[in-house]
Amino acid sequence: MNPPLIERTPSAYAYPLLIKQLLHTPLATAPDQEIVYRGQVRHTYRDLATRIGRLANALAGQGIAPGSTVAMMDWDSHRYLECFFAVPMMGAVLQTVNIRLSPEQILYTLNHARADVVIVNAEFLPVFEAIRSQLETVKTALFISDDGQPVPPGFAGEYEALLAAAAPDYDFPDFDENARATTFYTTGTTGLPKGVYFSHRQLVLHTLAVGLGLAAAPRQGSLHRDDVYMPLTPMFHVHAWGLPYIATLLGVKQVYPGRYVPATILQLVEQEQVTFSHCVPTILHMLLLAPEGKAIDLSRWKLIIGGSAMTAGLARQARERGIDVFTGYGMSETCPILTLAQIDDADLGEADLPLRTKTGRPVPLVNLMTADGELNPTPRDGKSVGEVVARTPWLTQGYLHNPASSETLWAGGWLHTQDIGHIDARGYLQVTDRIKDVIKTGGEWISSLELEDLIARHPAVGEVAVIGVPDEKWGERPLALVVLRAGQSLDADALRTHLKGYADQGVISRYGVPERIVFVSELAKTSVGKLNKRALREQYAAG
Incomplete structure (x- = not known):
C-alpha cells in the first residue's frame, strides 16, 4: 500500500521548484546590489530582473517557445547570467556551448542538442561562420559585441539593441518542475562529447543544498551575504559549478570577468574587493605566477579548487598568499558539487593543508559511498578503496539521445563517477585516482594523483602529471612530466631522491618512484583546464 498523499486545498499554490x-x-x-562586468558595466538586481524580462520578449520575438533550445557562445558575463534565468524561465532549454572545443565538436554539439537560436559573441564569429x-x-543567430562592432550579415540583431527594443515585462509561466532547463556537453578525452541535462527541480535543489553547505561553515570556506563573488570556472561548464545561481539567491555582489586574463582577474579582485571564487588548479597556478x-592583497579571497586534484604544493603557495583555498568535488554529470573540503574550527591552523586538499565531505542531500565491483560499500576506515558512486536529487538522469551510455552511467541505480577513493570515519572522501589513470605495475597499483602530490611538494616544481x-x-611504469617554477632548476636524480624519502617513510612503495622523469615547458590540458592524460599517454607511450 502506498503512503497517503497530502490533501490539496483547491486554491492552494503548489509552488513548483522553478528557476524563477x-x-x-x-x-x-538586495534590489540595489551590483552585478559588474569587467569593471565597465554595472547593473543592479532590479536591472537584472528587467533585463531578464526584456531578453525573454526578445527571444519570443525570434520564435523561442517552450521546448525550444537557445545556445549561448559568450565569455563569463552579465549576459550569460541573464540567459541562465530568462531562457529556462520561458520553458525553453539553455545550451551552454563550450567555446574551447574544436569547431567540429562545437558543430556536433549544436546539431546534437538541436539548437534553434545561437547567441554569438563577436570573438567567436569566425568559428560560427565556419x-x-x-x-x-x-x-536564427543573435550577435554580441562589447565594442560596437556592426551586426554582420545573416544575424537577426544585436543583443543590447534587441533588449532595448523589447518590453520589460514577461509573464513567466508555471510548469512542471521536472522540465529540462539546461544542456551542455562533457569534455571527456575519449569519443564525441556527451550531452548532460538538468531540470529546474535539480538546479533549484543543487542551489539550496550547496548554498546551505557553504553557509553552514562557521568560518573557513563560508559564503555569505557580505561576500563578493566572481566565477573563474567558465559559465559554459556545469553552470560555473552552479555558483551564479547560489550567489543570485543570496543577493551578493557579482563580478564577471569576461575572457580569463590574469592581469584583468587580479585587477578585478582588488578593485571590486572579490572574496569568493572557484577555479581549476591551472588557473590558480597561473594567477599565483602572474607578476x-x-x-595585491589576496588574504580575503576564498577559493574552491576543483576539476583536478589540488596538490599540497599548490595549496601551500596559495596559503602563503593568505588565500583560503579548499577542494570541491564533482563532475559534469553531478551538476556538479558533491563534496567540499571545509574545515571545522578545531582543525584550523598551520597543519590544516591535508584537510584542505582532501576531496571533501558530502554537502547536504548527497548520498555518497565507495563501493566494490558488486556495489557493496567499502568500510569507512580511510584506507579501503572502492569506486565513488552517488545518489542526489540533482544528478543527470542520463546522456542526451544516448541510452546505452546512460545505462552504463547508472548501472545498479547509482551514478558511477569512475573515480576510486576511500572515506574516513569523519566522512572525508579522498579520491586516489581515476579508474583509467591507475598505474598497474608488476601486480601493484600506483596512484598517479598521489605521486603528483608528492612530486609537487618539491619547492622547484610548478606543475606535474604522472602517467x-x-x-x-x-606491464606499466610511471612516467613523471614536470614543469619547473620560473627561475628554478632541478634534475631527475634530485627529484627521485625527494621521492625516495617518502618511500623510506612508507608513504609510497619503492615501485612508485619513477625511473623516467621528463622536464617539459607545458602540459596538455582539456578545454576546461584539466590535465589531458589521454593526450599525454598517446604522446609518450612510444617512449
Missing part, C-alpha cells in the same frame, strides 16, 4: 523562484529573495532584500552552413536546426598579482606508459617487464 530563486529571484524572489534577492529582489526583496560551421554555419552545416548547422541542421538553427534558425601583476605580487603586490602510466607500457613496460615489457612490469
